[in-house]
Amino acid sequence: NAGVMQNPRHLVRRRGQEARLRCSPMKGHSHVYWYRQLPEEGLKFMVYLQKENIIDESGMPKERFSAEFPKEGPSILRIQQVVRGDSAAYFCASSPSTQETQYFGPGTRLLVL
Amino acid sequence: DQQVKQNSPSLSVQEGRISILNCDYTNSMFDYFLWYKKYPAEGPTFLISISSIKDKNEDGRFTVFLNKSAKHLSLHIVPSQPGDSAVYFCAASAGSSNTGKLIFGQGTTLQVKP
Numbered sequence: 001n002a003g004v005m006q007n008p009r010h011l012v013r014r015r016g017q018e019a020r021l022r023c024s025p026m027k028g029h030s031h032v033y034w035y036r037q038l039p040e041e042g043l044k045f046m047v048y049l050q051k052e053n054i055i056d057e058s059g060m061p062k063e064r065f066s067a068e069f070p071k072e073g074p075s076i077l078r079i080q081q082v083v084r085g086d087s088a089a090y091f092c093a094s095s096p097s098t099q100e101t102q103y104f105g106p107g108t109r110l111l112v113l
Numbered sequence: 114d115q116q117v118k119q120n121s122p123s124l125s126v127q128e129g130r131i132s133i134l135n136c137d138y139t140n141s142m143f144d145y146f147l148w149y150k151k152y153p154a155e156g157p158t159f160l161i162s163i164s165s166i167k168d169k170n171e172d173g174r175f176t177v178f179l180n181k182s183a184k185h186l187s188l189h190i191v192p193s194q195p196g197d198s199a200v201y202f203c204a205a206s207a208g209s210s211n212t213g214k215l216i217f218g219q220g221t222t223l224q225v226k227p
Contacts (some may be wrong), residue, residue: 004156033214042117042202042217043157055210091156096215101147104156 002027004094004105006075012111019079019086021108025094032075033093033102034067043091049075082112116140117205119189119218127226132190134221136203139184143205148177148188150202160201161188193225 013019025032030051033060035043048056060067064082069075079086084113093102095102118137126132133215139207142163149157163170163177163186170177176189190197200222 042219
């Protein structure tokens with residue numbers, strides 16, 4: 001049973017470009033969470049999605065960031081017009097329900113030049 | 114507003130001894146707590162959890178203690194092994210939020226010396 005998959009593992013973008021981060025949850029998991037870890041900090045919740053629905057996006061910056069979890073395919077976190085402050089590790093987690101343990105992917109390390 | 118705090122950025126212990134990692138929280142609505150371990154360039158790995166209806170949960174070398182009145186939890190690792198060297202994150206969630214989102218502490222870097 002494969003774990004949570006994330007790609008790419010590393011992503012380099014120049015300021016103003018778009019970044020697309022993908023997450024495939026564990027088999028049987030329909031709940032996906034995105035977290036961001038800035039250097040020297042803990043993980044911060046960004047958004048919680050179920051299939052085709054955004055349930056809680058209280059941790060998402062109001063501009064430039066969006067997330068989706070389509071009926072088919074992986075969950076996508078999109079960052080438009082990236083800035084240097086977006087450089088961070090972005091982790092995806094999945095769980096079978098909100099009451100069960102979240103399992104994390106290996107993360108995508110975004111570097112904005 | 115840091116709702117989950119790990120006040121010790123780092124901890125160093127000798128192999129075979131006990132490691133005690135601490136975590137404090139401020140939100141009384143938190144009712145589920147977890148510890149994750151993280152190696153560099155990897156994602157967090159789930160270690161152990163505890164519900165607020167319990168005050169202790171044990172899994173092999175790992176034991177988590179919860180003191181609700183003090184809003185404090187701790188992770189005990191006995192005996193510590195060099196492979197335990199990693200960053201440990203405490204996390205909490207509130208069942209009432211109905212989303213399961215986790216609030217993380219800043220992490221404690223554990224070094225176990227051979």
